[in-house]
Structure formats: structure tokens, C-alpha cells
Amino acid sequence: MEAISIMDGLVLTVVSMLVVFAVLTALWGITEWTAKLVGKETPPVAAPQKNQTPVATQASQLVANPKHQLVAELMALTLASQDQPNKKLEIHVSIRIK
Structure with missing residues (x-):
């Protein structure tokens, strides 16, 4: 070698x-x-108006995103079944709360 x-x-x-x-x-x-x-x-974010606060501007610009909704549903199911892994859970209604 x-x-x-x-x-x-x-x-x-x-x-x-x-x-x-x-x-x-x-x-x-x-x-x-x-x-x-x-x-x-993704659509461009509009500039905030002078009389609005940044928090109000962010809250008014939130749109429903199917990916975010799916992640939220999966996390809710994960947290609900954390202590009982064999328990089967099902989502009947998914409502966004502002």
C-alpha cells in the first residue's frame, strides 16, 4: 500500500x-x-396608515391561511391526546377566533 x-x-x-x-x-x-x-x-403587505397603530394594522391584515389552519388543528389534536396516545380524536368544526 x-x-x-x-x-x-x-x-x-x-x-x-x-x-x-x-x-x-x-x-x-x-x-x-x-x-x-x-x-x-404572497400578496405584498400594505403600508400602515398614519392614524392606525401597528398592532391594529397587523390584526386587520391577517388572512386565513390553510397551511396555518392545518398546523393549528394538528397542534390542537396533539395537545388533546398527549396523555392518551391511543385515543382517537376528530375535528368537527374549525373556527378562527380573532
Whole structure:
């Protein structure tokens, strides 16, 4: 078996790290590209009016988001069945409370 010098080891390490970073960058780019193709753009947020407070502006701009609603429902079910893992729960109505 041939011995590897320190310089050969360093070159191998640098090249290997560059390959890993290149693959990760390519995967990140593919993910971003796919998200742009599949995802929907969010509407721009309007600037707050002078007579409104920031809290009132945020509350008036909240819109129902199906993803957020699903996460809230799943968390509610998780918290409700935390002590009894075999208990089956079902959501009949989902109402947003402001």
C-alpha cells in the first residue's frame, strides 16, 4: 500500500469539501427553483396608515391561511391526546377566533 503525504491529504480534503459544497448548492438551487414553480406568491403587505397603530394594522391584515389552519388543528389534536396516545380524536368544526 502506498503512503499518502500530508499535501496529498490536504488536496484530497479540499477537493472533497468542494464537491460536497457544490452538490449542496445544486440541491439548494433545485429546491428554490421548484418552490418558485410550485409555490404561490404572497400578496405584498400594505403600508400602515398614519392614524392606525401597528398592532391594529397587523390584526386587520391577517388572512386565513390553510397551511396555518392545518398546523393549528394538528397542534390542537396533539395537545388533546398527549396523555392518551391511543385515543382517537376528530375535528368537527374549525373556527378562527380573532
